[in-house]
Amino acid sequence: MPNSEFIRPLVQNLHAYVPGEQPKIKGLIKLNTNENPYPPSPRVLDAVKAAVDGRLRLYPNPTAQNLREKLAKLHGCAPENILVGNGSDEVLALAVRGFVEPSQNSSFVFRNSRPWKAVVQYFTPSYSLYPVLADIHGATRNPVELNPDFSLPSVADLRRSRKWDFDAALTFITTPNAPSGRGYTTEELKKICLAQKGIVVLDEAYVDFAEENAMELAGKLPHVLVARTFSKAYSLCFQRVGYFVGHPNLIAALDKIRDSYNVNGLGQIAAEATLDDLKYYRANFKKIITTREWLAAELTKANFRVLPSQTNFILAHPPEFAASEWLQKLRDKKILVRWFNAPEVRDYLRITIGTPEEAAALVKAVRQIV
Ligand SMILES: Cc1ncc(COP(=O)(O)O)c(C=O)c1O
Numbered sequence: 001m002p003n004s005e006f007i008r009p010l011v012q013n014l015h016a017y018v019p020g021e022q023p024k025i026k027g028l029i030k031l032n033t034n035e036n037p038y039p040p041s042p043r044v045l046d047a048v049k050a051a052v053d054g055r056l057r058l059y060p061n062p063t064a065q066n067l068r069e070k071l072a073k074l075h076g077c078a079p080e081n082i083l084v085g086n087g088s089d090e091v092l093a094l095a096v097r098g099f100v101e102p103s104q105n106s107s108f109v110f111r112n113s114r115p116w117k118a119v120v121q122y123f124t125p126s127y128s129l130y131p132v133l134a135d136i137h138g139a140t141r142n143p144v145e146l147n148p149d150f151s152l153p154s155v156a157d158l159r160r161s162r163k164w165d166f167d168a169a170l171t172f173i174t175t176p177n178a179p180s181g182r183g184y185t186t187e188e189l190k191k192i193c194l195a196q197k198g199i200v201v202l203d204e205a206y207v208d209f210a211e212e213n214a215m216e217l218a219g220k221l222p223h224v225l226v227a228r229t230f231s232k233a234y235s236l237c238f239q240r241v242g243y244f245v246g247h248p249n250l251i252a253a254l255d256k257i258r259d260s261y262n263v264n265g266l267g268q269i270a271a272e273a274t275l276d277d278l279k280y281y282r283a284n285f286k287k288i289i290t291t292r293e294w295l296a297a298e299l300t301k302a303n304f305r306v307l308p309s310q311t312n313f314i315l316a317h318p319p320e321f322a323a324s325e326w327l328q329k330l331r332d333k334k335i336l337v338r339w340f341n342a343p344e345v346r347d348y349l350r351i352t353i354g355t356p357e358e359a360a361a362l363v364k365a366v367r368q369i370v
Contacts, residue, residue, distance in 0.1 A: 010135070010136075010138055014132075014135055014136065015132070015135070016132065017128065017129050017132040018128075019033070020032045020033035020338055021033075021336065023336070025334065027334055028334050028335075028336055029334060029335045029336065029354065029358050029361055029362070030336050030352075030354075031313075031335065031336060031337050031338075031351050031352040031353075031354050031358065031362065032336045032337055032338040032350075032352060033237075033338070033352065034178075034206070034232055034311075034312055034313050034352045035231075035232075035235075035237055035352065036232060036233065036234070036235040036237075036284065036288070036312065037288070037353070037354040037355045037358065038235055038284045038287070038288075038355075039235060040234070040235045040236060040270065040274065041273070041274070041277040041280040041281065043273050043276060043277045043280075044236075044270050044273040044274050044277065046273075047269050047270065047272070047273035048266055048269055048270050048273070051265070051266060051269045052266070055265075056265075058265075059261055059265075060261055060263065060264060060265030060268055061265075061268060062260050062261055063255075064084040064263045064268050065079070066268070066272055067084055067241075067263070067268050067271050067272050067275075068082045068084060068243075070272055070275045070276075071084075071243060071245075071275070074275060075215060075245055076219075077219060077245060078248070080248040080251060080252070081218075081219075081245055081246060081247070081248055081251060082243055082244065082245055082251065083243060083244045083246075083251045083254050083255055083258070084241065084242070084243045084262075084263050084268075084271075085241075085242050085243060085244075085258065085262055085263065086240045086241075086242075086259075086262050086263060086264070086267075087229060087231060087240040087241065087242045088203070088205060088227045088228065088229040088231070088242025088243070089129060089242065090240075090242065090258075090262060091227055091242055091243060091244045091254070092129065092130070092133060092172070092201065092203065092227060093133050093136075094254045094257060094258055095170060095199065095201055095225065095244075095254065096120060096133045096134065096136075096137045096139065096170060097137060097257055098250075098253050098254045098257055099169055099170045099198070099199045099250075099253075100117065100118060100119070100120055100134075100137060100139045100169045100170050101117040101118045101139070101169070102118065102137055102138035102139060103118045103138055103139055103140045117169045118139050118140045118169065119139065119140050119141075119142050119165050119167070119168040119169050119170070119198075120133065120134035120137075120139045120140070120141055120142065120168070120169070120170050120171075120172070121141075121142040121143075121144065121164070121165055121168035121170065121171040121172070122141075122142075122143060122144075122171065122172040122173070122174075123143070123144055123145070123146045123152070123173065123174075123177075124143045124144065124145050124146065124342075124344055125146070125150070125177075125179055125180060125340070125342060125344045125345050126146075126172065126173070126174040126177055126178065126203075127172070127174045127178055127203060127205075128340070128342070130172045131143065139169075142163070142164075142165050142168060144158070144161070144163045144164050145163075145344070146177070146180070146344075149182075149307075150177060150180035150182045150307065151182065151184075152173075152184050152188050152189075152192070154188070154191070155191050155192060155195045158192070158195075166195055166196055166197055167197050167198065168196070168198050169198040169199065170198055170199045170200075170201065171192075171196055171198060171199070171200045171201070172201050172203055173189065173192065173200065173201070173202050173203065174203045174205070175189060175202050175203065175204055175207070175210075175214060176204075176206050176207065176209070176210045176309075176310040176311050177311075178205065178206060178311065178313070179313070179315055179338070179340060179345055179348075179350045180307055180315050180345075181307055181308070181309030181310060181311045181313055181314055181315050182307065182308065182309070182310065183210045183211055183212065183308075183310030183311075184212075184214075185212055186212050186213070186214045186216065186217065189202060189214045189217065190214070190217055190221075193217055193221055193223070193224050194221070196223065198223065199223050199224075199225065199250070200221075200223060200224045200225070201224075201225045201226075201227055201244075202214050202217065202218070202224065202225070202226045202227065203227045204226055204227060204228050205227070205228070205229050205231070205232055205242075206232055206233075206310070206311035206312060206313075207228070207233075208232070208233035208234075208281075208285050209232075209233065209285060209288060209289060209292075209309075209310060209311050209312050210310035210311070211310060213226075214226065215245065218245045218246045218247075219245075222247040222249070222250075223247075223250075224246065225244045225245065225246035225250060226244065226245045226246065227242065227243070227244055228242060228243055228244075228245070229241070229242035229243075230242065230270075230271050230274060232312055233281060233284075233285060233312070234271075234274045234281055235281075235284075236267075236270055236271065236274065239264070239266060239267035239270045239271070240263075240264070240267055241263060241267045241268070241270070241271040287356075288312050288353050291353050291354070291355070291356050291359050292309060292312070292314060292353045294356070294359060295314065295351070295353065295359045295362070295363070296308075296309070296314055296316075298359075298363045299314075299316055299363070299366065302319070302363070302366050302367060302370055303319035303320075303370070304316040304317060304318050304319060304366075305317040307348075312352060312353045313350055313351060313352045313353060314350070314351050314353070315345070315348045315349070315350050315351075316348060316349050316351060317347055317348050318348075318349055319370060320370055321369075322347070323339050323346065323347050323348055323349050324339055324341075324346075326339075326349055326369070327339040327349065329369050330349075330362075330365055330366075330369070333365040333368070333369075335361065335362055335365050337349045337350065337351045337352075338350040338351075338352075
């Protein structure tokens with residue numbers, strides 16, 4: 001029986017987010033989804049194992065109370081400043097649902113004759129989930145190009161461009177940026193935040209590999225939320241834990257619309273144990289940064305143009321062949337990297353920083369290919 005008429009047209013026409021591949025190929029070196037090459041700390045593994053017993057029949061703490069208390073201590077704020085989600089993807093989606101009106105909704109407010117409550121704004125290239133979240137919600141997207149070197153345009157340039165919407169209900173800024181890897185200073189982020197009339201989310205998924213973080217802005221500015229995740233720097237993609245830090249009024253609003261038990265119990269336990277062993281992770285950040293700099297230098301010697309990175313990946317323009325061909329050539333050698341078929345980054349490969357051994361294998365493969 002044909003039954004597509006039951007599906008909302010918005011959903012029928014939606015281009016869903018495409019996650020990086022997770023192929024099961026033996027011996028594959030997987031450098032495509034910015035996972036951490038190092039396992040969680042032994043204390044985290046012990047804590048998770050110790051929690052796997054008859055208690056699995058119980059619901060987890062609905063507000064992730066212990067985790068929020070530990071995070072509050074880490075960031076020098078109160079638990080009321082923190083909302084934990086099923087990965088930071090969930091808190092990003094909650095921001096769209098909580099702060100943006102669907103475009104069709106006639107109740108939105110006009111400012112300068114624009115439906116400001118309906119606009120989700122972001123730079124391109126940045127995290128490719130933002131447009132999908134806007135589309136799912138039926139909001140209006142406003143993608144605005146970064147400078148050609150992927151640096152942030154100044155507020156004056158944004159005003160001149162006339163494309164940027166200072167009234168947008170919600171603006172996402174990935175900092176440091178993905179997929180370019182470029183880091184932004186707190187000073188330049190602050191200037192953009194101060195110029196915005198709507199909410200600004202600073203998505204700091206990769207910030208532990210960067211020189212600066214902008215967490216102070218979430219404490220000082222009532223319309224700024226900082227998103228963090230345990231996925232990348234804390235080796236915990238599998239458990240799905242991310243969070244927002246921001247003004248208690250914004251956090252309370254999002255708390256009303258999340259699922260009651262949005263953070264699974266083992267995820268809460270793993271994240272709490274992570275915060276008890278930060279020394280282990282900080283040592284890993286250093287190793288990853290050292291490998292990143294080594295890999296960038298080696299690829300540069302092989303005529304790649306490598307952009308400066310403050311993340312656990314690099315964006316590199318390869319020589320001789322198109323980036324899409326490089327993707328296949330490396331795959332043939334059992335090395336998986338990421339290529340995005342988007343105009344600003346089509347000529348680049350995004351390469352996650354693995355272990356020194358994985359980086360050396362990549363360099364060897366590159367030398368064989370060129
Ligand atoms: C910029 C950015 N933000 C957020 C996320 C989502 O992370 P999480 O695993 O916490 O949902 C990613 C993951 O790729 C990302 O690249």
